[in-house]
Amino acid sequence: MTTASLGLGTYRVRPSALTEAVARAAADPATAWIDTAPNYLNGQAQPLLAPVLVRHPVPVSTKVGFLTAQATKDAVSDGSLTAQDADRGHCLSTPYVHWQCALNRTELGRDHLDLVFAHNPEHTNGDPYEALRDAFTALEAETAAGTLTSYGVATWDGFDTGALSIPALHQLAVEVAGTEQHHLRAVQLPVSLVTATAFAQALDGKGPIAQAADLGWQVFASAPLFGGELPQLATRDLTTLVSPDLTIPQACLLAAASCPGVTRILLSASTPAHWAEAQAALQEPAVPIAPLRKVLDVLAAD
Template sequence: MTARLGLGTYRCLDVAKTALMAASRGADWVDTAPNYQQGQAEASLAAVLSACPDLCVSTKVGFVPVGVGRVAVQAGVLSAADAERGHCLAPDYLTWQLARSRLMLGRAPDLVFVHNPEYACPDGEITGRLHNAFLALEEACSQRAVSAYGVTTWHGFGSGHFDVPALVELATEAGGPNHHLSAVQLPVSLVHLAPIGQALAGHGPLADALAAGLEVFASAPLHGGEIPGMVTPHLAELIAPGKTPAEAALAVVASAPGVKRVLLSTEDPEHWTAAAEAVGRPPLSPDVLRKVVDVLGT
């Protein structure tokens, strides 16, 4: 499997300008959320999506963007407590938020992720919250408000809140065998190596997603830009001789079993072009990945 580079907009200061740059250099996917760019990311993308109809877009549901909580409370889809907490997976709120995202984007998103469902979730409630969220999203898919849904998480898999088989089981309960759960998103990098080490041993979220036929979106592949400064010349040569530390780090992520898309945030055209080339190369061998895991640990 060869991964593709997609634009992640979490750290973008100018989402529209960056998305146009990425699209002009062959990007076919942009990932965003209602709470990115101080709540303006989706609206910023509308003109880009109109000008680039082949550009796919994923957004998210769950977090309450700045300035939106009061409107949602007044609409009767969000409690004051959830507005204060800043996160909600109640079906009415997810349906309302997805409709708002569609309006902001100017079109239906290709994929919507349940955003960090583990956020401030009391013990024992995550399964019920996800089940209700999946019911709402299956209904949204049946109404063609979105084509598919997934789960994006920072700590959910590693903390044991849930795993991929549990997500698939919940989706099957909500939508039957032809459910619309199609993807997971999680951090994969030289800092977050555990998913790669687990996959090489045949278990963990990457291996489970591959077995279930779910696409994997790898987020934070350069850990907010910190990783290139952490990669020694020796490690870069071990991974990809002759390549820069950033290119070597991206090659590891793109070669991880099951990874379909690597989401990178950069506004620099040269960095984007180099990253796209690194991600698009034939994957590193499992032996090289094992050496990286052995050197850095998980």
């Protein structure tokens, strides 16, 4: 077993700390990755990243779905967004996804996007698969045009609630692309000792993480520290089951990074100390399945 790679998530990074955070994340070109979205940091994440990415040209994943106030105004004016979708604050229509991909390229200062996630399709008004059909249609066209390498689906609770499943997403991508060789290659979901449903399933080779891994997809684990709350919820005795030599935050990160099938842990770290602590944790050997299962069993019993 190997641990997942560490990537920088920009959802909670302080704007003033973003430049240095990217520089730290880019220090190891073999594993460097930045994850962002047009609505992060009140719509400023991508423009703030652009000049830093010139100096540190690492892979970036971004998203389509949630609307910022300015994007809503501009897309409605352009005819790419209906007034109804604008009122909902979330859209995955084919015209809007094309429009947002173009804006993402402009804001990030790139002619080509590495990976675009359809962001929380469970928020759509109606059947999420119908919304995703529209999104996948646009994203497959973007890959055909050479402006995108691959796409994915990012969700908070879509797999837990049953609104989404990996086999259904794969089948939808096949239908849209007209071939098994589609460009749906990643999922992003919360994986932590708190958000542990998919985690526990993966230990038994089941659930969305295992299914995505079987297809060869990347699996991005978001919120591995549950928005910073997990270190306050976990106990020293509990994390000792993971590794007695690590701090509580490190043990929580190593547990998530050891989940079979997870390929990347996304951490919003604004300080050098937090990033260094995370790097040190993920350099440890992966935690075997038996102690991981015991930790989750203890938490489930509380």
